[in-house]
Amino acid sequence: MNAMLGQWVDVGGIEDVPLRGARTVATGHGNIAVFKAVDGTLFALWDRCPHRGGPLSQGIIHGHAVTCPLHNWIISLETGNALGADSGCVRKLPLKVESGRICLDAHAIAAGPGT
Amino acid sequence: MTRKLVIIGNGMAPGRMLEHLFETVPGDYQVTIFNAEPRVNYNRIMLSPVLSGEKTYEDIITHDDAWYDRHGVELHRGKKIIAIDRDKRIVEAADGTQARYDRLVIATGSAPIVIPVPGHGLPGVLTYRDLDDVDRMLAVARSGGNAVVIGGGLLGLEAAAGLAARGMKVTVLHLMPTLMERQLDPAAGHLLREAVEARGIRVVTKANTKAILGNGKVEAVELDDGTELPADIVVMAVGIRPSTALAKSAGLSINRGILVDDQLVTSDPAIQALGECVEHRGQCYGLVAPLYEMARAAALHLAGDASASYTGSVTSTKLKVTGIDLFSAGDFADARDREEIVLRDAARGVYRRLVLKEDRIIGAVMYGDTADGPWFFDLLKRREDVAPLRETLIFGQSYAGGAPLDPMAAVAALPDDAEICGCNGICKAKIVGTIADKKLASLDEVRAHTKASSSCGSCTGLVEKLLSLSLGEGYRPAALQPMCSCTDFGHDEVRRLIVAKELKSIQAVMQALEWKTSCGCAKCRPALNYYLLATWPGEYADDSQSRFVNERVHANIQKDGTYSVVPRMWGGVTNARELRALADVVDKFAIPTVKVTGGQRIDLLGVKKEDLPAVWADLGQAGMVSGHAYGKALRTVKTCVGSDWCRFGTQDSTGLGVRIEKFMWGSWTPAKVKMAVSGCPRNCAEATCKDVGVICVESGYEIHFAGAAGLDIKGTEILTRVKSEDEALEIIVALVQLYREQGRYLERIYKWAKRVGIGTITAQICDDTEKRKALFGRFVFSQKFAQADPWAERAKGRDAHEFAPLAQVRFAEAAE
Numbered sequence: 001m002n003a004m005l006g007q008w009v010d011v012g013g014i015e016d017v018p019l020r021g022a023r024t025v026a027t028g029h030g031n032i033a034v035f036k037a038v039d040g041t042l043f044a045l046w047d048r049c050p051h052r053g054g055p056l057s058q059g060i061i062h063g064h065a066v067t068c069p070l071h072n073w074i075i076s077l078e079t080g081n082a083l084g085a086d087s088g089c090v091r092k093l094p095l096k097v098e099s100g101r102i103c104l105d106a107h108a109i110a111a112g113p114g115t
Numbered sequence: 116m117t118r119k120l121v122i123i124g125n126g127m128a129p130g131r132m133l134e135h136l137f138e139t140v141p142g143d144y145q146v147t148i149f150n151a152e153p154r155v156n157y158n159r160i161m162l163s164p165v166l167s168g169e170k171t172y173e174d175i176i177t178h179d180d181a182w183y184d185r186h187g188v189e190l191h192r193g194k195k196i197i198a199i200d201r202d203k204r205i206v207e208a209a210d211g212t213q214a215r216y217d218r219l220v221i222a223t224g225s226a227p228i229v230i231p232v233p234g235h236g237l238p239g240v241l242t243y244r245d246l247d248d249v250d251r252m253l254a255v256a257r258s259g260g261n262a263v264v265i266g267g268g269l270l271g272l273e274a275a276a277g278l279a280a281r282g283m284k285v286t287v288l289h290l291m292p293t294l295m296e297r298q299l300d301p302a303a304g305h306l307l308r309e310a311v312e313a314r315g316i317r318v319v320t321k322a323n324t325k326a327i328l329g330n331g332k333v334e335a336v337e338l339d340d341g342t343e344l345p346a347d348i349v350v351m352a353v354g355i356r357p358s359t360a361l362a363k364s365a366g367l368s369i370n371r372g373i374l375v376d377d378q379l380v381t382s383d384p385a386i387q388a389l390g391e392c393v394e395h396r397g398q399c400y401g402l403v404a405p406l407y408e409m410a411r412a413a414a415l416h417l418a419g420d421a422s423a424s425y426t427g428s429v430t431s432t433k434l435k436v437t438g439i440d441l442f443s444a445g446d447f448a449d450a451r452d453r454e455e456i457v458l459r460d461a462a463r464g465v466y467r468r469l470v471l472k473e474d475r476i477i478g479a480v481m482y483g484d485t486a487d488g489p490w491f492f493d494l495l496k497r498r499e500d501v502a503p504l505r506e507t508l509i510f511g512q513s514y515a516g517g518a519p520l521d522p523m524a525a526v527a528a529l530p531d532d533a534e535i536c537g538c539n540g541i542c543k544a545k546i547v548g549t550i551a552d553k554k555l556a557s558l559d560e561v562r563a564h565t566k567a568s569s570s571c572g573s574c575t576g577l578v579e580k581l582l583s584l585s586l587g588e589g590y591r592p593a594a595l596q597p598m599c600s601c602t603d604f605g606h607d608e609v610r611r612l613i614v615a616k617e618l619k620s621i622q623a624v625m626q627a628l629e630w631k632t633s634c635g636c637a638k639c640r641p642a643l644n645y646y647l648l649a650t651w652p653g654e655y656a657d658d659s660q661s662r663f664v665n666e667r668v669h670a671n672i673q674k675d676g677t678y679s680v681v682p683r684m685w686g687g688v689t690n691a692r693e694l695r696a697l698a699d700v701v702d703k704f705a706i707p708t709v710k711v712t713g714g715q716r717i718d719l720l721g722v723k724k725e726d727l728p729a730v731w732a733d734l735g736q737a738g739m740v741s742g743h744a745y746g747k748a749l750r751t752v753k754t755c756v757g758s759d760w761c762r763f764g765t766q767d768s769t770g771l772g773v774r775i776e777k778f779m780w781g782s783w784t785p786a787k788v789k790m791a792v793s794g795c796p797r798n799c800a801e802a803t804c805k806d807v808g809v810i811c812v813e814s815g816y817e818i819h820f821a822g823a824a825g826l827d828i829k830g831t832e833i834l835t836r837v838k839s840e841d842e843a844l845e846i847i848v849a850l851v852q853l854y855r856e857q858g859r860y861l862e863r864i865y866k867w868a869k870r871v872g873i874g875t876i877t878a879q880i881c882d883d884t885e886k887r888k889a890l891f892g893r894f895v896f897s898q899k900f901a902q903a904d905p906w907a908e909r910a911k912g913r914d915a916h917e918f919a920p921l922a923q924v925r926f927a928e929a930a931e
Contacts, residue, residue, distance in 0.1 A: 011922035023921035067637035078451035
């Protein structure tokens with residue numbers, strides 16, 4: 001169902017993710033959130049806030065960060081780390097864009113979000 | 116002995132290369148140029164001023180005939196090379212002319228991309244590349260008419276401005292949401308759009324061209340959404356593609372462009388290539404600066420300088436449209452290890468943003484005043500450590516090295532006739548003089564005596580600084596809580612300025628009020644979105660990405676990421692049909708929990724996000740609409756059964772509750788609004804702890820407001836008593852509208868009332884009939900745009916991307 005490009009999995013076109021918005025990719029390990037920042041940069045993180053597991057894909061995206069919709073933790077899209085006074089980290093997935101398609105690293109998907 | 120150098124192409128890159136070559140090793144080469152265009156070398160980047168009429172062709176010639184004569188260059192005009200024989204080292208033109216070479220330079224440039232939509236071959240569809248294109252555009256522009264430019268990048272906007280200057284009605288179509296998105300951040304793109312539109316050019320973003328229509332010649336452009344734009348001319352300016360066909364047929368290595376090394380040498384050591392036709396270290400360039408850098412390295416290599424090398428370019432962009440100053444360079448994306456310095460000067464229309472990484476500038480975007488662009492670009496290219504300059508860096512070169520600015524000093528240094536308050540035309544001397552004469556000590560007194568800062572308020576900071584200068588330690592401006600760390604303005608100031616300055620988009624607010632970040636944060640964006648929506652009903656386009664998730668997807672997010680769905684039950688009244696539909700939906704979608712809410716509604720908890728549109732579709736079939744339990748909006752009007760059933764009931768409380776709810780549903784408010792109507796003073800609907808409550812009595816209706824029963828517990832205040840339902844409705848609607856206009860985002864009615872005073876509210880709603888009617892009218896107007904059921908819209912497919920996953924990856928597939 002998803003074209004495999006070596007270790008990369010094609011999950012959709014870059015225009016499918018709205019600017020300052022996010023979409024999810026469903027996997028056997030739970031959802032992955034694919035974000036598009038205001039400058040068009042794309043990021044992929046497991047869709048689980050390190051705080052209480054909130055779906056980061058549903059948060060407000062500002063700069064290269066997202067505010068979790070459950071308790072307003074701010075998570076860096078660059079690193080997956082909580083910013084400010086909070087501490088915690090969600091796993092980030094390697095992402096690349098090829099000919100307008102978003103590709104995620106299959107090994108990272110298989111490895112899951114960790115504990 | 117002289118060697119033979121043949122050059123294919125006569126653009127700017129080979130022109131500059133020859134200048135270097137003749138300077139370094141004059142006489143070493145006998146040069147022959149083949150040019151497909153029938154002209155001498157001209158400055159292609161100055162085509163736009165020729166189009167707009169600010170320059171002529173003669174003005175932009177770089178090398179005239181005399182120059183070619185002087186250097187013994189043989190120029191074949193209008194001769195296109197069609198073959199290269201690398202074994203014999205001979206090139207051949209279409210007309211059979213041949214030339215032998217020792218060294219060959221390919222500079223075939225690039226070709227404009229033509230989007231292959233139906234009708235792209237019609238006469239009147241042009242590209243914007245050379246002087247012939249300009250001549251063709253001018254021929255059409257002479258008779259006026261409509262022009263459509265496809266592409267809102269550098270070239271497209273220059274073409275549009277030129278055609279508009281020639282008297283055409285111009286529309287620019289751009290596929291992306293903001294103009295020049297590759298060179299500008301959205302903030303600068305917004306300013307650019309305003310400036311372009313101020314020239315009478317219409318800009319349509321997110322515009323996908325479906326077809327070009329016309330019978331024998333172009334007549335219109337059709338968009339994906341069915342819009343048809345009349346067009347006497349269509350200019351495609353969507354990009355360029357390196358011209359590699361000749362090099363490819365000669366068997367040279369090609370990727371996107373002709374592959375060259377750092378000496379600009381192709382896969383054949385006797386052949387170099389430069390300009391827009393090449394690909395160097397994975398990059399193709401379309402701007403002039405890299406071409407000049409390549410030209411230098413290529414010339415040195417021809418001159419035998421083994422150390423010559425081209426290592427790639429950092430590029431900068433400047434738009435050549437008179438009156439629009441715009442500059443961008445480097446990489447200006449946000450990233451965690453980067454910092455940004457933003458300067459916005461709304462009065463002068465200036466926006467500057469520097470992106471720093473490890474104390475070095477890596478990107479710069481400037482709009483309005485670009486005089487410091489070259490200086491920033493120079494710091495960027497030299498990777499200069501800017502830590503010592505940091506305090507004043509953003510102000511540009513003239514401040515560099517000087518002492519950091521003391522804002523007080525700047526105000527103190529203003530001349531007496533400097534205008535402080537633009538709205539009322541009040542100058543500095545008037546304010547300072549009045550402070551001294553009348554012994555003024557507060558901002559309000561200055562406002563009362565001088566009118567300064569009493570209109571739009573944007574000069575408040577300056578007036579306060581003048582007070583501080585006059586009174587010294589004696590004056591302390593009231594501490595103002597800013598909206599968030601993105602701005603120094605408080606909520607009230609932002610609201611006032613949105614109205615006073617007629618700001619109608621989030622970008623416009625951020626620019627005019629000099630926001631310190633480029634795209635705000637999760638605190639200010641939802642607030643701004645509400646203020647704009649409440650201030651400009653029907654005009655402001657709601658920005659769903661600036662809404663909290665619940666309002667974006669019209670359901671309440673739960674701790675496990677599922678949602679709850681609460682349909683509206685007008686006044687808390689339901690019936691068998693609605694209950695059956697609810698039961699069916701619960702079964703069909705295996706909804707785990709059904710719960711009755713405090714506001715007399717039924718809550719379906721644990722609905723999966725992807726099921727939401729289908730759940731709503733089923734509920735909609737039974738006539739149910741969104742209950743807005745998720746919004747900063749009118750939530751519920753709770754009622755008791757009133758005179759219909761109750762032996763104590765004095766009025767039809769159920770009917771009034773339903774009427775209020777049907778009148779007011781869909782309106783957005785600063786925070787949630789909960790109401791209740793009780794049929795008698797026993798108050799079974801608990802109206803005296805609501806945001807707005809009504810207690811029915813024998814003689815009419817007692818209207819209450821500003822109650823709370825959450826974090827705080829507070830009984831309501833009585834606003835007034837009225838005799839009829841109609842009067843009650845008018846009062847309630849006017850009250851909520853006043854709150855919509857004055858409340859700070861997330862401030863409940865009881866907190867708003869405490870802040871502004873119960874008395875001021877009563878005076879405006881109860882005592883001032885004219886004001887009340889005006890408030891009522893404004894609410895009614897805004898409801899025209901608010902009362903569309905968001906569930907029905909989404910059940911029909913709106914915002915489908917919100918609810919469906921982008922993709923599903925089966926575990927086995929990814930696991931390998």
